[in-house]
Amino acid sequence: MRHESLLAMLLPPVSYAHGPALRAELSTEGRALDETMLSLDRAGDGITPLAAGELLVDWERVCGITPPADAPYQQRLQLVLAKLAETGGLSIPYFTRLAAGMGLDIAIQEPQPFRAGVSLAGDVLWVPEIIWVWQVVVYGGDSQIFRFQAGLSAAGERLTAFGDPVVEAVFNDLKPAHTFVYFAYQDRR
Incomplete structure (x- = not known):
């Protein structure tokens, strides 16, 4: 369920007129909450480098790796994993x-x-x-x-x-x- 619908359900059914201004505000706030939830899911994936996605840059920074500018994602991921496996x-x-x-x-x-x-x-x-x-x-x-x-x-x-x-x-x-x-x-x- 989208956050816009959830926010609308929080309003009392009678006391608020569901006019265009309120719908626009609910839509905007709902989209912001939807994007925040997606960002939260991506941050959870970044806990390990295996599913880091766009957070692989942070893993490279932490490991002290500067990959070549044209390095594909697979190479960058393999480099991070190798760096973490070093003894x-x-x-x-x-x-x-x-x-x-x-x-x-x-x-x-x-x-x-x-x-x-x-x-x-x-x-x-x-x-x-x-x-x-x-x-x-x-x-x-x-x-x-x-x-x-x-x-x-x-x-x-x-x-x-x-x-x-x-x-x-x-x-x-x-x-x-x-x-x-x-x-x-x-x-x-």
């Missing part, structure tokens, strides 16, 4: 578990510089500074494709987004500051 760590198994929690199969490779007595003929010659670089190989073709979906995407978003800016943003946020991480995407392991 901390700097090891390869930590980053592998973090990616698995986001539904990704990854491998982390650490290139090593050529060292006499350790490296063999035919090994790749890297510069000594390569020890500060690591590569994340993301496996699986479907995990890096975000297609527009009714109910999960917002108006104005691209129909398809490639790559995985969520895992890239999370890893770049958590990696040691003196290192550089780059991502490679492959179909399968």
